[in-house]
Amino acid sequence: MNRRQWAGRRPKVAVAVIIATVLTILFVPNAVAGAAGTVPFSGNDAATGTRTVTIADITDFHGHIERGADNAAAFTLADSHNPGNMVPVSSGDLVGGSPYESAVAKDQPTLDMAKSWGLTISAVGNHEFDRSVADFNNRIASPANGIDWLCANVSARNKAPGGKLSRVKDYTIREVNGKRIGFVGALTDALGSVATPQITKDADLDERAVDAVNRVAHELKQSGKVDAVVALIHADASAAQGLGKDVDVVYTGHTHAVKYARTDGGAPIYEAGSFGRAMAVQDLVITGYGRRSRVAVQNVDLGNGTEQASSTVPGVIRVEGLDAHTTQSAWMSAGSTGEGMVDHAQHVYAVAQAHAAQVGGTIVGTLAAGTNFDKRIENGQEDSVGRLVADANRAMIQRTLYAGERLPVVGFSNDGSLRTAKLDMDGNGKVSVREVDSLMALQFKAAHETLTGKDLKNVLAEQFRFKDGQLKRRWIGISSNVSYRFVEYQSTEAGEETQDKAGSHPANTSFDGDDNHRAVDITDLFIDGKPIADDDLVIVASNSYLLQGGDDYHAFRAGTNYGELNMPYSEPLKQYLAAHPALAPVKLPQTGMRA
Structure with missing residues (x-):
């Protein structure tokens, strides 16, 4: 130059x-x-x-x-x-x-x-x-x-x-x-x-x-x-x-x-x-x-x-x-x-x-007094904004594509697709187009596919990894109509020890540094309060990136009937907020299936 x-x-x-x-x-x-x-x-x-x-x-x-x-x-x-x-x-x-x-x-x-x-x-x-x-x-x-x-x-x-x-x-x-x-x-x-x-x-x-x-x-x-x-x-x-x-x-x-x-x-x-x-x-x-x-x-x-x-x-x-x-x-x-x-x-x-x-000031929803939807803090709880987006994805697919269908519908959102720390950035109780689009700033589409119950368990299991001898969980937003348990197995030459813990992840295995063979399995999967068998079919709603295996959630690739809606992945949340004024985070049971 x-x-x-x-x-x-x-x-x-x-x-x-x-x-x-x-x-x-x-x-x-x-x-x-x-x-x-x-x-x-x-x-x-x-x-x-x-x-x-x-x-x-x-x-x-x-x-x-x-x-x-x-x-x-x-x-x-x-x-x-x-x-x-x-x-x-x-x-x-x-x-x-x-x-x-x-x-x-x-x-x-x-x-x-x-x-x-x-x-x-x-x-x-x-x-x-x-x-x-x-x-x-x-x-x-x-x-x-x-x-x-x-x-x-x-x-x-x-x-x-x-x-x-x-x-x-x-x-x-x-x-x-x-x-x-x-x-x-x-x-x-x-x-x-x-x-x-x-x-x-x-x-x-x-x-x-x-x-x-x-x-x-x-x-x-x-x-x-x-x-x-x-x-x-x-x-x-x-x-x-x-x-x-x-x-x-x-x-x-x-x-x-x-x-x-x-x-x-x-x-x-x-x-x-x-x-x-x-x-x-x-x-x-x-x-x-x-x-x-x-x-x-x-x-x-x-x-x-x-x-x-x-x-x-x-x-x-x-x-x-x-x-x-x-x-x-x-x-x-x-x-x-x-x-x-x-x-x-x-x-x-x-x-x-x-x-x-000028273009982002339109209000699309309101929140209950004193509440917000935040990304997860290390407190053992799933992030409320991730769960909200998952619920919105579920509602959109249920309303537009599977109304009247008897198959259960589950929503997901991945942490990497959510770009701001909270939904209501200025804390005024009103959610604008700008706040939603800032939260969901990537260029994904709203999407859906069909999984078997076994495939869904594998998706849930992919939240977990063994690192330095300990079980680590990377969180994913899951709609509030889902509950499950995960079981951690540890096998050694001297015998086998099993621990039962609240949570879930696709059944995967890994080795820690001490040659202990550890695995996680998903059990007691319920959707809308009903048990899901391995061969049951489930409709999954999320964004196009995640459902194609993004963020190393490879188990989604087992899905069939994949399709995309002609809308950005932020649109389901905008419509969900419009349909549910004065929203507050869903409180999951402290004892039960989900950590």
Whole structure:
């Protein structure tokens, strides 16, 4: 990216501020090399042909445009550190699972904000496909948004003209400060566990992420096309450790963590958290060209009050609140105009916020005085909002498809599909369209299928896992017309011990570290107060992602007669709230079948 591309995006700074910035560069360390300590900013060396290029990476932004000005401030600081020679990048999930302000406009505000940052390079994340692979390729990856989307492990057939991901590339090259930087992207190998089967099929990943990046990086380096290679992988930092010596620095994502590691080839790996709260900023100090180039990676301290996002991870900087930081505010305000990145980001958010308030203010339901529906707290009880959504799913399918049917109907909801901590976010007893859509911000459909009683027990059993010798439960929302018991078995060489506990999970087995054979089985399954035999048929209502095996609830895949309603998965809850004024959480028996 050349300096001209940044013209008008960085605030104009008064002479006094320029002097202050120079003094900061002289007296404040600007770069930290890995964990080795402080290294001054290298700049350029004409004698050796050394040039410095700065990379600033965010990941898993997920449309959090309320923090867009913070990120704009950080990108501006990164550019001022090495004027005209900074490249902003994303490691994926720039959009999808977004707050209402962005989601209600199909994340176009986020794409507009990214353009104001000058962000033109991103790995493809799994949430980019939330509205389908076709929507990503046709709308999100439109040239009008100005981003090169990278995913080397998508099949060549799919990336070819006419393919479902024809706008995706293996790599892109930027010439910056006289050096050619190759950016290579890839998507997690575990796409099948975080996306529906249809999305996984349409994406058509035919190569491991690390193998695809190694292949492309080797081609770029050995051909002399680039002087440095930056890998952007939407996967956990550990997934990048198999990268070889052709990759100089790696940025990862997906797990929303702040991490640091190294590849087998010796390159540093950074994972910069999520939601626009952190940014990884590194200098690539490049000497020579092509196959003979040498690249040193140095961490950058942006100064102006910034600090590490984690005390154990140098090179990843906390940027949350940066725009409002006292030191930063004074620095940014001197000469800042409407042309600046920060001002533009603030404007994009203000417009999106006004639109969200206009379309999201309609009240769809009311709650009983003093009550709310919360996600589960570690108190041994199921989350009331998950159960509410499950009841709403059950009511919708029962009313629209199976009215008069004698088969029992059960509702489910998965924790990952519920994105806010509670239903009534402002606690005023009224539930708005915005609050429901914020809770259920993903792009799933209301769906249904048929399970046998045995299949249903297997679903319930999948709530449980053995870890470190103990039974752990991951909660799922289950409609209030269901009760059951689970039995934990422990077998040892000395004999067998059986424990009976309230709860349930599909009958699965696992081993703990002491070679004890443990299993969980579901017993005494009742629906609407009636016992369910293994060969009985049950209608199941939920969202399209969960019923296709999402969140590792594979037992749902045994279902038959799968179908989707022509409505988002939030619609059953809206209609349920409208039909049940002054709602309060259902109180399950403290003794009985369900914990």
